Amino acid sequence: MELIMEQMPIVLRALNVGFLQTLKLFFVTLVGALPLGLVIAFGSMSRFKPLSFLTKVIVWIIRGTPLMIQLLIVYYFPGLVLKNNIWGGGESGRFLAAAIGFIINYACYFSEIYRGGIQSIPAGQDEAGMVLGMTKSQIFFRVKLLQMVKRIVPPVSNEIITLVKDTSLARIIALQEIIWAGQAFMKGSQGISGAIWPLFFTAFYYLVWNGLVTVLLGRLEKKLDYFR
Amino acid sequence: MAILEVEHISKSFDRTEVLKDISFSMEKGQALSLIGSSGSGKTTLLRCLNFLEQPDGGIIRVNGETLFDGADSFSRSEAVIRKKRLHFGLVFQSFNLFPQYTALGNVMLAKELLARERPDYKAKKKEIHGEIEAQAVELLTQMGLKDRMKNYPHQLSGGQCQRVAIARALALNPDILCFDEPTSALDPELTGEVLRVMRELAERNMTMVIVTHEMAFARDVSDQVIFMDEGQILEQGPPEQVFGDPKEERTRRFLARYTEE
Numbered sequence: 157m158e159l160i161m162e163q164m165p166i167v168l169r170a171l172n173v174g175f176l177q178t179l180k181l182f183f184v185t186l187v188g189a190l191p192l193g194l195v196i197a198f199g200s201m202s203r204f205k206p207l208s209f210l211t212k213v214i215v216w217i218i219r220g221t222p223l224m225i226q227l228l229i230v231y232y233f234p235g236l237v238l239k240n241n242i243w244g245g246g247e248s249g250r251f252l253a254a255a256i257g258f259i260i261n262y263a264c265y266f267s268e269i270y271r272g273g274i275q276s277i278p279a280g281q282d283e284a285g286m287v288l289g290m291t292k293s294q295i296f297f298r299v300k301l302l303q304m305v306k307r308i309v310p311p312v313s314n315e316i317i318t319l320v321k322d323t324s325l326a327r328i329i330a331l332q333e334i335i336w337a338g339q340a341f342m343k344g345s346q347g348i349s350g351a352i353w354p355l356f357f358t359a360f361y362y363l364v365w366n367g368l369v370t371v372l373l374g375r376l377e378k379k380l381d382y383f384r
Numbered sequence: 385m386a387i388l389e390v391e392h393i394s395k396s397f398d399r400t401e402v403l404k405d406i407s408f409s410m411e412k413g414q415a416l417s418l419i420g421s422s423g424s425g426k427t428t429l430l431r432c433l434n435f436l437e438q439p440d441g442g443i444i445r446v447n448g449e450t451l452f453d454g455a456d457s458f459s460r461s462e463a464v465i466r467k468k469r470l471h472f473g474l475v476f477q478s479f480n481l482f483p484q485y486t487a488l489g490n491v492m493l494a495k496e497l498l499a500r501e502r503p504d505y506k507a508k509k510k511e512i513h514g515e516i517e518a519q520a521v522e523l524l525t526q527m528g529l530k531d532r533m534k535n536y537p538h539q540l541s542g543g544q545c546q547r548v549a550i551a552r553a554l555a556l557n558p559d560i561l562c563f564d565e566p567t568s569a570l571d572p573e574l575t576g577e578v579l580r581v582m583r584e585l586a587e588r589n590m591t592m593v594i595v596t597h598e599m600a601f602a603r604d605v606s607d608q609v610i611f612m613d614e615g616q617i618l619e620q621g622p623p624e625q626v627f628g629d630p631k632e633e634r635t636r637r638f639l640a641r642y643t644e645e
Contacts, residue, residue: 280480287434287474288494288556289466298493302484383484384538 160353166346167354174337175361181254181323181333186316188259193266200271211267218264223257224325230257231329247332254326262319269311273304306380313373320366334358385448387412387591388433388560393442394454395428402428403439404615410608413589417602417623420612421638426595429612430562433593434474435465446471446559473553477565479545481537487548488533491520491555498556516555523551527581543574547581554590561585563594599642603627611635 199211218226231253235241243249277300285295324335338355341348348354386409395403403425410416418426431437432452433444441454451468481490495516499505505512524533527547537545546566553561563582567575579601586592586605596602602609602623609626611619619626619635630636 278478278480280476280478281482283436283474284476284480284482285494286436286466287469287472288552289470290494290497291466292462294497298497299482306484383536 163341163348163351163354166348167341167351167357170337170340170346171334171354171358171361174332174334174358177251177331178323178333178361179365181251181258181326181331182320184255185258185262185319185323188255189262189266192259192263193270196263196267197270197274200267201274215264215267218261219268223261223322224328226261227254227257227325227329230254250326250329250331254329254331258319258323258326262315265315266312269308269315270304272311273308274300276307277303302380306383309373309377309380313370313377316369316373317366320369321362324362334361386410386445387414387447388593389443389445390433391443391445393429393432393439393444395425395432395437395439402615403432406442406615406617408608408610408617408620410591410593412591414607415586415590415592415594415605416608416610417606418593418595418610418612419597419599419602419638420618424612425615426612427564430474430564430593430595433560433562434472435469436474470556471559473556473558473561475546475549475553475561475563475566477568479537479542479549479569481545481548481552483537486534486536487524487529487540487544487551488517488520490537490548491523491552492516494552495519495555520551520555523554524548526584527551528577541574542570543577546570546574546578550578550581550585554585560591560593563592563596565595565597567596567598599627599639611638613638 196211196215200208200215202208202211231243231250234243243253281299281303282295285299290298323333326333327335327339330336335355335358338358341351341354343349389409391407393403393406394401406425406429408416418429420426428437432439435452439452439454442452443450443454444452451471482493485493496513499512499516502512521530521533524530527550529544529547529551532540532544532548537548540548550561550566566582567578570578575598579598582592582594582601583605594602594606604623606623608620609623610617611626611630611632613634619630619632626635627639630639
């Protein structure tokens with residue numbers, strides 16, 4: 157116990173640095189995947205058959221394979237197969253590769269949630285907009301979007317909470333996020349080695365962050381309670 | 385000159401003929417009621433007028449302007465159809481109010497969006513907004529909803545919702561206002577307040593096409609009644625004739641069901 161108290165400041169500092177990288181990946185993924193998901197949703201709902209077919213195949217592949225493998229492919233494929241490592245060797249390259257893998261993966265999941273949300277809005281909303289002379293985009297942005305958002309907050313919340321934890325998968329391409337930072341003390345780092353507790357300790361970071369996320373999303377849900 | 389001329393409109397869904405050679409016309413300020421059993425094609429006819437369905441053939445003219453001609457390869461671009469739609473207003477059976485807008489917001493939204501297309505919009509934004517709001521307030525007041533303007537649709541009764549929907553349609557000053565069974569989703573108690581509003585509109589000579597199952601209302605308010613059966617117009621004329629002295633056996637049988645009650 158005494159030893160742990162001694163090690164604590166060093167470990168916390170390292171875990172904080174790792175968690176910062178975790179948060180960065182989390183936010184970059186959300187900023188990229190939330191809008192990209194909408195584009196993919198429109199693609200899969202397109203009346204132009206080749207486009208909707210292609211989109212559905214992509215969504216099938218992305219949702220049908222492990223994110224971990226997708227990350228490995230994004231990171232290693234250019235270097236190993238194309239003989240051109242576009243990511244470079246450093247942390248920033250690994251981050252970029254991880255972010256791209258995460259954004260594509262989460263956008264596909266979001267797209268299906270969006271599609272469900274859009275298709276659950278009664279056709280009468282479209283028709284009311286049309287007979288009032290509104291354009292298709294006005295009907296979407298002024299009438300349907302907020303109704304869709306209201307409906308998808310619970311399933312999207314689920315995905316966002318999963319994303320917080322999924323960021324740990326970036327460890328597989330040695331992104332220096334919090335799991336990587338915790339593991340370092342097993343192998344030995346800053347004079348501490350063979351310590352497994354820092355790795356366990358990382359769970360608190362996820363737990364606290366997800367608590368915060370849950371509260372915020374709950375507030376958003378309440379905010380949209382003014383209409384039905 | 386007739387405000388609305390419909391000539392030889394036909395429409396099929398897959399192989400089912402829903403409208404067969406429909407022709408009629410009406411004068412400005414008239415109220416026309418479409419009656420008939422469910423599945424007779426009344427609603428489809430109304431949807432064709434509002435370009436929610438596209439007829440397979442025939443002609444639709446408003447104020448002498450051809451809006452639809454099945455023989456022409458007419459433009460189907462969204463912008464063209466949008467402009468044509470504005471000749472008509474449509475009140476739905478299920479209201480279809482926008483749930484995230486207040487009653488006032490529902491009435492104002494479309495007009496505000498249209499106003500943006502005006503060349504002087506940027507310069508006179510405030511003024512235009514003020515005009516639109518004043519008009520919406522007036523319309524809702526006419527509908528007896530003065531103290532309900534800030535309410536959201538889910539806070540209103542069905543009858544109130546339908547009156548908001550009527551105000552919303554009127555806000556765009558359509559030449560012809562169409563009603564698709566406006567009271568069918570309402571309790572008998574709430575039906576009266578909607579019919580009262582429609583009666584007032586008829587008295588103020590709003591041109592209206594009304595699909596309805598309220599026979600007493602159709603009889604009182606309409607200038608012309610059309611009885612449809614299996615996609616055809618079986619009988620048309622002034623209400624006294626269609627209700628009082630129907631020529632067709634089918635019409636008599638249909639009306640008998642209502643008088644029995």
